[in-house]
Amino acid sequence: MGGDSKYLGLWYVAPYVIGLLLFTAFPFVASFFLSFTDYDLLSRPEWVGTKNYEKLFTRDRTFDKSLKVTLIYVFTTVPLKLTFALFIAVVLNYRLKAINLFRTAYYVPSILGGSIAIAVLWRYIFADTGLVNMVITGLGGEPVNWFGEPSNALFTITLLRCWQFGSAMVIFLAALQSVDKSLYEAAAIDGAGPWRIFRHVTLPLITPVIFFNLIMQTVQAFQEFNGPYIITQGGPLKSTYLLPLYIYDEAFKSFDMGYASAIAWVLFAIIMVLTLIAFWSSKKWVYYAGDKRS
Amino acid sequence: MANISEVNVRAAAIPPTEIEVKLRRQRRISSTLRYSLLTIVGLIMIYPLIWMIGASFKTNAEMFSSAGFWPKEPTLQGYIDGWKTSTPYTFGHFFLNSLWIVIPKVIGTAISCTLVAYGFARFEFPGKKILFATVIATLLLPNVVTRIPQYLLFRELGWLDSFLPLWVPSAFAGDAFFVFMVIQFLRAIPRDMEEAARVDGATTIQTLLYIVVPMLAPAIISVCLFQFMWTMNDFLGPLIYISSVEHYPVSLALKLSIDTTEAFNWNQILAMSVLTLTPSLIVFFMAQKYFIEGISSGGVKG
Numbered sequence: 001m002g003g004d005s006k007y008l009g010l011w012y013v014a015p016y017v018i019g020l021l022l023f024t025a026f027p028f029v030a031s032f033f034l035s036f037t038d039y040d041l042l043s044r045p046e047w048v049g050t051k052n053y054e055k056l057f058t059r060d061r062t063f064d065k066s067l068k069v070t071l072i073y074v075f076t077t078v079p080l081k082l083t084f085a086l087f088i089a090v091v092l093n094y095r096l097k098a099i100n101l102f103r104t105a106y107y108v109p110s111i112l113g114g115s116i117a118i119a120v121l122w123r124y125i126f127a128d129t130g131l132v133n134m135v136i137t138g139l140g141g142e143p144v145n146w147f148g149e150p151s152n153a154l155f156t157i158t159l160l161r162c163w164q165f166g167s168a169m170v171i172f173l174a175a176l177q178s179v180d181k182s183l184y185e186a187a188a189i190d191g192a193g194p195w196r197i198f199r200h201v202t203l204p205l206i207t208p209v210i211f212f213n214l215i216m217q218t219v220q221a222f223q224e225f226n227g228p229y230i231i232t233q234g235g236p237l238k239s240t241y242l243l244p245l246y247i248y249d250e251a252f253k254s255f256d257m258g259y260a261s262a263i264a265w266v267l268f269a270i271i272m273v274l275t276l277i278a279f280w281s282s283k284k285w286v287y288y289a290g291d292k293r294s
Numbered sequence: 295m296a297n298i299s300e301v302n303v304r305a306a307a308i309p310p311t312e313i314e315v316k317l318r319r320q321r322r323i324s325s326t327l328r329y330s331l332l333t334i335v336g337l338i339m340i341y342p343l344i345w346m347i348g349a350s351f352k353t354n355a356e357m358f359s360s361a362g363f364w365p366k367e368p369t370l371q372g373y374i375d376g377w378k379t380s381t382p383y384t385f386g387h388f389f390l391n392s393l394w395i396v397i398p399k400v401i402g403t404a405i406s407c408t409l410v411a412y413g414f415a416r417f418e419f420p421g422k423k424i425l426f427a428t429v430i431a432t433l434l435l436p437n438v439v440t441r442i443p444q445y446l447l448f449r450e451l452g453w454l455d456s457f458l459p460l461w462v463p464s465a466f467a468g469d470a471f472f473v474f475m476v477i478q479f480l481r482a483i484p485r486d487m488e489e490a491a492r493v494d495g496a497t498t499i500q501t502l503l504y505i506v507v508p509m510l511a512p513a514i515i516s517v518c519l520f521q522f523m524w525t526m527n528d529f530l531g532p533l534i535y536i537s538s539v540e541h542y543p544v545s546l547a548l549k550l551s552i553d554t555t556e557a558f559n560w561n562q563i564l565a566m567s568v569l570t571l572t573p574s575l576i577v578f579f580m581a582q583k584y585f586i587e588g589i590s591s592g593g594v595k596g
Binding site: 010016017031091105106115116120124127129226247251271 | 324346361434462530570578
């Protein structure tokens with residue numbers, strides 16, 4: 001294709017470039033500037049310097065609470081979900097005749113889980129006289145006040161997202177199935193038991209997908225909105241008032257665009273720092289086949 | 295653990311020794327344990343959905359009296375009342391709105407992502423490295439940080455309360471994930487056929503249309519299916535941009551029905567929830583293989 005102009009490829013990616021500039025790059029920069037302004041949509045944005053950030057970090061109790069709840073949510077949901085997904089993938093990675101049937105059954109919640117209908121269902125399942133409490137009392141237990149107790153309420157959202165472990169599991173399963181079987185045999189001949197084979201052969205080989213899932217799920221968990229918005233409305237006592245909910249309220253209910261942008265940037269900074277730490281640490285624990293580092 | 299079974303298969307011809315008998319027993323136990331565990335977990339996973347379908351045919355009184363899913367006196371009342379909604383529109387109207395959001399968005403995504411992926415995977419041009427890096431960066435960029443200025447931009451353009459804010463960014467290959475997925479797929483396809491076509495005098499756009507697109511079909515179908523599913527499920531987008539009930543998609547209509555029928559008529563809400571999930575379920579079961587392939591090759595959120 002030597003005769004083509006060297007700009008020909010640019011024509012094909014032009015839609016992306018335009019979209020990138022208009023809908024990503026410009027808003028990204030604009031939100032940074034907005035976070036230093038006071039803007040209520042009625043008058044022009046007014047530059048206020050670092051006032052928004054000062055308020056956030058010194059006087060805003062709601063922000064403190066919201067940040068704390070968000071961190072608790074992310075650091076419980078992501079590990080629980082990924083551990084469960086990996087566990088089921090390992091159990092499933094065997095010569096089972098019904099492997100496809102199980103894979104489908106586990107994947108369905110992932111497909112539907114983002115829907116508002118599932119959040120609605122969750123509200124009914126965990127209601128005082130809902131399905132979960134009926135099962136608990138049926139087994140002779142005490143009914144649990146899921147939405148009245150602050151610690152329980154957040155956990156119902158964690159459970160909802162763990163229920164959607166299917167897509168992470170399918171990625172793990174694909175990685176497990178691509179591990180060279182001869183490595184297992186070699187380890188078995190050397191006398192390694194199932195747990196040691198898993199720990200020292202399987203796990204290192206699938207670290208790239210663990211890393212991928214970890215990053216994607218963390219970025220996503222920090223942006224959880226539908227769950228708390230529909231299931232708990234942020235309550236009780238703001239115990240499920242995650243940062244995206246706070247940003248939404250500030251921006252689209254109070255129309256305090258500047259302040260909302262400042263919260264969004266703090267959230268963004270947290271996600272960035274964690275992502276950078278993950279990338280930096282990945283050199284130490286993620287194994288890439290064909291890599292010269294030993 | 296697969297090693298044990300393979301060793302076993304090879305040894306099958308020779309009369310079993312004591313160790314082999316032990317290994318076989320271990321394998322049987324392992325297999326039984328796996329099946330039991332997977333079945334129990336599977337049932338727990340699926341039961342809420344089955345219960346929801348059953349409950350949507352129950353009376354309100356029955357719904358909170360038993361954990362079983364089979365309704366004692368099945369009734370369609372939930373569906374009939376729910377379909378009417380508390381608004382001047384039926385639920386069918388909201389379904390049409392959802393389709394009217396989804397279809398142009400899916401078409402725009404498929405076309406723009408194919409063009410852009412073709413550009414990235416098959417051409418060299420100045421700035422390609424940096425642009426490709428932005429695809430990855432956008433993949434990781436949390437939407438939360440761009441949402442407010444996007445809203446302000448669409449407000450300036452007078453697009454609020456229309457479907458344009460939901461359509462247009464996708465038509466400019468705004469979903470980096472899909473671009474990335476198609477690029478990955480395209481990189482794995484050999485270029486021989488395309489080069490032969492070029493030698494025979496085809497232009498790049500002809501090559502794309504007649505050679506590349508047919509080979510890319512599975513990837514493009516995956517893109518369409520995921521976009522369909524995500525857009526049907528999308529709640530925050532319509533919540534921010536659509537303000538009049540007339541334009542509500544199903545997700546907002548469902549939220550509205552909770553707000554207006556709170557504390558009673560739960561069977562109506564569950565009935566409409568079941569209907570909301572039905573298109574996604576049908577599409578998933580018709581095209582499962584594309585979902586599994588799409589997510590195993592590119593990796594997906596969800």
